[in-house]
Amino acid sequence: MIRIKDLSFRYRGSSEYALSRINLEIPPGDFLGIIGSSGAGKSTLSYGINGLVPHHFPGDFYGELTINGLDTITADTETIARQVGSVFQDIDAQMVASVVEDEILFGLENFGVPREEIEERLENALNAAGIAELKTRTIRSLSGGQKQKVAIAAITALRPGIILLDEPTGELDPQSSWNIFTYLKALNDRYGITIIVIEQKIPLLCEFVKRLAVMDKGALILEGDVPAVMRHVDTLKAAGVNIPRVTELGSKFAARSWYYGELPYTLAQGKVMMGQVLSWKQPAQKESPYVAF
Ligand SMILES: Nc1ncnc2c1ncn2[C@@H]1O[C@H](COP(=O)(O)OP(=O)(O)O)[C@@H](O)[C@H]1O
Ligand SMILES: [Mg+2]
Incomplete structure (x- = not known):
């Protein structure tokens, strides 16, 4: 369970709050889509959930954010990373290895996944992300979309309790985007993994998620299951959301x-x-x- 209580955050040196009094609960097994126009605070909220705010990005932090009782202010980012696997908007900053399979193996070994499980998880993740043929390629030689698939495979292979993805299909074509969401849904259905995904492709999102959270100017303006949120057509449009x-x-x-x-x-x-x-x-x-x- 993720509990966010009265969370406000202002990046150091900035006069505006990137997050303003956010209250949100994300129960285990949720599949939550976060939407909102550019600059609404979606990525900043995701940094709150994975602890990069305030551990990596300093600033004024008010309120509380806990993950299964773990307070992100007192916990270190390593401990939080075991609960929350993140796929960042900036994929290049995420990659640690130089070859695709090593990128996935690195995480599996780091997480202490038993040896006998490693090969199976590697192959599953590669297949599910549709990149089996890229296994031995260098990451440098991949396109942006291929790198996104590698990052997604590396995080999903770890099967953390919560997977957080920030615009994971930004460089993917419609078919690949659909495949990625199908895979996320399978992880959600099969393993009960909580999926939190920030996404611009609202129609795609609406086909898959259980709930939506809508952000505007740092605030959470709507939250609920998809039909309940989609009913607010005027509010969504005013917030710059492209409704289906x-x-x-x-x-x-x-x-x-x-x-x-x-x-x-x-x-x-x-x-x-x-x-x-x-x-x-x-x-x-x-x-x-x-x-x-
Ligand atoms: N590292 C940063 N330092 C200072 N301000 C930032 C930083 N990252 C984002 N911001 C600001 O915080 C606000 C929210 O940005 P962001 O969370 O990236 O929105 P979104 O992901 O919805 O596009 C914006 O005004 C943006 O300029
Ligand atoms: Mg963003």
């Missing part, structure tokens, strides 16, 4: 009283909504309602 097209369409239908259901946020839900809207007979008209958006 189906949600946008649903809110337009709702505004015209053509649709009364829960706003859709996945393609499948969008199809169901379209079926309902198109089969609905407007009293004064013979034709189905149609408006070009």
